[in-house]
Amino acid sequence: MQAQEVVALVRQTCRVLSSERVPLESALGRVLREPVCALEDHPAFDRSAVDGYAIRLDDPGTRFEVVDEIRAGDWKPRSLRPGQSVRIGTGGAIPCEGLQVAMKEDVALEGSAIRLVRREAERNIRFRGADARQGQVLVEAGAVLQPGALALLASAGHTRPLVTRLPRVVHATTGNELVPPDQTPSQGRIRDCNSALVRTFLGLRGIPVEQSRLPEDEPAVRDAMGPVADHADLLLTSGGASVGDHDFTRRLLEELGYAILVSKTRTRPGKPLIVATRGDALAMELPGNPLAHFVCLNLFVRAALDALAGRPAEPLFARGVLGAAIDGDANARETFWPARCRQEGPAASLTPLRWLNSGDITSLATANGLIRVPGGSGRIPAGAEVDFVRAAATA
Amino acid sequence: MQAQEVVALVRQTCRVLSSERVPLESALGRVLREPVCALEDHPAFDRSAVDGYAIRLDDPGTRFEVVDEIRAGDWKPRSLRPGQSVRIGTGGAIPCEGLQVAMKEDVALEGSAIRLVRREAERNIRFRGADARQGQVLVEAGAVLQPGALALLASAGHTRPLVTRLPRVVHATTGNELVPPDQTPSQGRIRDCNSALVRTFLGLRGIPVEQSRLPEDEPAVRDAMGPVADHADLLLTSGGASVGDHDFTRRLLEELGYAILVSKTRTRPGKPLIVATRGDALAMELPGNPLAHFVCLNLFVRAALDALAGRPAEPLFARGVLGAAIDGDANARETFWPARCRQEGPAASLTPLRWLNSGDITSLATANGLIRVPGGSGRIPAGAEVDFVRAAATA
Numbered sequence: 019m020q021a022q023e024v025v026a027l028v029r030q031t032c033r034v035l036s037s038e039r040v041p042l043e044s045a046l047g048r049v050l051r052e053p054v055c056a057l058e059d060h061p062a063f064d065r066s067a068v069d070g071y072a073i074r075l076d077d078p079g080t081r082f083e084v085v086d087e088i089r090a091g092d093w094k095p096r097s098l099r100p101g102q103s104v105r106i107g108t109g110g111a112i113p114c115e116g117l118q119v120a121m122k123e124d125v126a127l128e129g130s131a132i133r134l135v136r137r138e139a140e141r142n143i144r145f146r147g148a149d150a151r152q153g154q155v156l157v158e159a160g161a162v163l164q165p166g167a168l169a170l171l172a173s174a175g176h177t178r179p180l181v182t183r184l185p186r187v188v189h190a191t192t193g194n195e196l197v198p199p200d201q202t203p204s205q206g207r208i209r210d211c212n213s214a215l216v217r218t219f220l221g222l223r224g225i226p227v228e229q230s231r232l233p234e235d236e237p238a239v240r241d242a243m244g245p246v247a248d249h250a251d252l253l254l255t256s257g258g259a260s261v262g263d264h265d266f267t268r269r270l271l272e273e274l275g276y277a278i279l280v281s282k283t284r285t286r287p288g289k290p291l292i293v294a295t296r297g298d299a300l301a302m303e304l305p306g307n308p309l310a311h312f313v314c315l316n317l318f319v320r321a322a323l324d325a326l327a328g329r330p331a332e333p334l335f336a337r338g339v340l341g342a343a344i345d346g347d348a349n350a351r352e353t354f355w356p357a358r359c360r361q362e363g364p365a366a367s368l369t370p371l372r373w374l375n376s377g378d379i380t381s382l383a384t385a386n387g388l389i390r391v392p393g394g395s396g397r398i399p400a401g402a403e404v405d406f407v408r409a410a411a412t413a
Numbered sequence: 414m415q416a417q418e419v420v421a422l423v424r425q426t427c428r429v430l431s432s433e434r435v436p437l438e439s440a441l442g443r444v445l446r447e448p449v450c451a452l453e454d455h456p457a458f459d460r461s462a463v464d465g466y467a468i469r470l471d472d473p474g475t476r477f478e479v480v481d482e483i484r485a486g487d488w489k490p491r492s493l494r495p496g497q498s499v500r501i502g503t504g505g506a507i508p509c510e511g512l513q514v515a516m517k518e519d520v521a522l523e524g525s526a527i528r529l530v531r532r533e534a535e536r537n538i539r540f541r542g543a544d545a546r547q548g549q550v551l552v553e554a555g556a557v558l559q560p561g562a563l564a565l566l567a568s569a570g571h572t573r574p575l576v577t578r579l580p581r582v583v584h585a586t587t588g589n590e591l592v593p594p595d596q597t598p599s600q601g602r603i604r605d606c607n608s609a610l611v612r613t614f615l616g617l618r619g620i621p622v623e624q625s626r627l628p629e630d631e632p633a634v635r636d637a638m639g640p641v642a643d644h645a646d647l648l649l650t651s652g653g654a655s656v657g658d659h660d661f662t663r664r665l666l667e668e669l670g671y672a673i674l675v676s677k678t679r680t681r682p683g684k685p686l687i688v689a690t691r692g693d694a695l696a697m698e699l700p701g702n703p704l705a706h707f708v709c710l711n712l713f714v715r716a717a718l719d720a721l722a723g724r725p726a727e728p729l730f731a732r733g734v735l736g737a738a739i740d741g742d743a744n745a746r747e748t749f750w751p752a753r754c755r756q757e758g759p760a761a762s763l764t765p766l767r768w769l770n771s772g773d774i775t776s777l778a779t780a781n782g783l784i785r786v787p788g789g790s791g792r793i794p795a796g797a798e799v800d801f802v803r804a805a806a807t808a
């Protein structure tokens with residue numbers, strides 16, 4: 019399977035999780051599950067758009083007694099007679115119909131009166147309901163709630179929006195060669211870096227994860243995984259390096275009642291991926307190589323998180339321009355090449371990073387994108403347009 | 414001042430905060446403050462790149478006794494005689510010099526021996542130090558730590574990276590017209606949405622903020638602000654709507670010992686911005702209008718956060734292509750117009766959103782960018798290339 023097909027299958031398999039109401043500060047990045055409507059008109063009353071003096075629109079005079087003052091927050095309905103004005107601040111409630119507001123800059127003060135130096139046609143009033151009418155949709159269902167949308171919800175009084183709950187994610191690493199990253203590996207062993215990768219990747223979405231590092235021992239893994247799998251919406255395992263591990267995980271998932279949907283892909287790195295489902299739960303075995311992890315997280319796990327959250331599906335690949343040639347090596351498999359993406363004029367420019375072999379992870383220092391090199395590609399020259407995936411990152 | 418000048422001034426004024434060591438899971442999005450070097454060679458030992466059988470490179474035979482098995486994590490140095498092979502898994506430690514690994518797929522099993530069906534030139538070994546040599550820089554100082562870089566740090570045993578500490582941010586809202594967003598405003602009042610905007614904007618960077626909503630009463634505000642200002646690296650205030658508020662904040666900041674650097678800008682919305690400093694601390698008064706807040710947060714507060722964190726300065730504006738015409742209205746001021754940005758082929762395409770007046774915040778539902786309309790611009794046609802700012806957002 020090509021990456022695009024795996025993603026389509028994941029999207030199609032995942033059901034959107036249930037929803038919950040959360041306070042605004044917890045709703046950042048969450049998906050809104052119902053349209054949010056205006057509870058009242060926006061603005062809710064006629065407001066002055068400027069700092070100045072309210073006068074009658076039908077009053078042709080130039081000199082006006084200042085008979086009252088209205089600041090933002092005041093509520094002082096009153097009528098005005100010809101020759102009268104009211105001092106009014108930006109945001110202040112217009113006291114009656116038929117007025118306009120002369121800007122402070124267009125007025126000369128004369129004791130308790132003002133003289134209009136310049137009269138604009140502009141009324142300088144933000145009329146009730148001009149921005150949105152009561153009942154009108156302000157934010158559509160399916161919106162990913164970013165700070166701006168949250169401000170709009172706050173202004174409209176929707177302080178507990180209905181959003182998709184976070185998925186319960188369980189992650190286990192197996193592999194006798196692995197030691198925790200704060201330990202010095204003995205000869206022949208390496209540090210586990212996939213746990214940190216998975217944890218921080220999920221952290222980008224504010225998703226907590228229950229993690230464990232398991233010995234490569236079938237009964238022990240089975241005992242450990244059974245109970246945690248029961249409450250996981252998404253079960254992730256980081257495979258060991260060997261083929262045996264792959265077969266073992268496959269068996270394990272089947273014993274736990276998962277049906278295998280994908281057991282390998284044609285992507286490089288990332289070939290021995292397993293995708294499986296059980297009811298509404300999804301499991302993925304990510305190939306142990308950390309760069310394959312990086313690819314699978316940004317392609318397949320991201321697709322699962324989006325689908326579980328109910329985010330509208332977006333095109334998997336963006337388009338960019340190669341900043342330097344890339345040697346596709348005519349490999350039969352679709353390759354995702356680590357790259358540095360930056361904006362060059364209006365276009366995304368992609369510089370392929372040094373990547374010696376599938377085990378070389380030094381490019382992860384700066385990689386913020388993955389260039390898709392189609393299977394069978396030879397050299398792709400600088401300036402060519404290519405597909406790429408932007409790596410998920412913090413703001 | 415134009416936006417670009419304010420940003421330059423902010424960048425120049427802010428000093429990078431002190432640094433601290435944090436665990437990897439807390440380092441997401443933080444700025445690395447020292448180069449991180451390899452403590453050992455990467456890989457640290459010769460490893461098999463494939464699942465297969467190690468044989469002598471100088472052995473021309475086709476049939477080999479399997480005399481041992483090495484799995485990933487094992488450490489079994491040994492020599493091989495001609496006609497001998499060792500079963501070795503991907504990632505397994507190569508037992509001696511002068512070997513190559515025949516892939517499992519190129520081998521036929523014959524009892525306790527193998528027969529080579531095909532002999533590759535490729536040695537299929539990831540040699541010690543091939544990816545990085547001991548002492549070599551893996552991640553440069555100044556890097557913003559994303560999941561990939563954190564995985565690299567984990568693999569290299571750097572589990573407590575030195576990063577810039579988070580700024581202490583204090584935010585106060587004033588304005589008699591404001592009520593908390595979970596209350597129904599009485600006539601003439603509106604809900605405070607700037608507090609939610611500021612809190613969630615800072616939340617994108619994992620920065621906590623101490624917030625208060627203060628009455629519009631000079632002595633009360635002075636009493637409340639004095640003590641909190643003392644421990645703030647960044648003091649933000651959300652102005653009320655009126656000119657009086659602006660003057661008041663200016664006075665207040667001066668009384669607290671801040672020197673005013675900027676007291677208005679030529680940007681729209683966002684004109685009555687105040688920027689002030691006291692020692693290493695920065696204060697900003699953001700104009701009360703929530704869209705002006707959105708603009709000032711994404712331009713000026715972001716520049717301050719970047720500078721305080723020690724992020725390398727990047728160009729303020731990206732370039733994009735207008736998806737629809739925009740009416741600059743020949744306004745003398747530089748305008749930041751709310752827009753929806755999406756990738757269209759390799760280019761960023763920008764659709765201006767409906768924006769009736771500076772108080773209209775309905776565009777915040779979907780705005781993910783701000784188009785810069787230079788002062789004095791008339792109609793800018795669809796297809797024109799423009800500057801824009803991408804709004805900060807979650808992954």
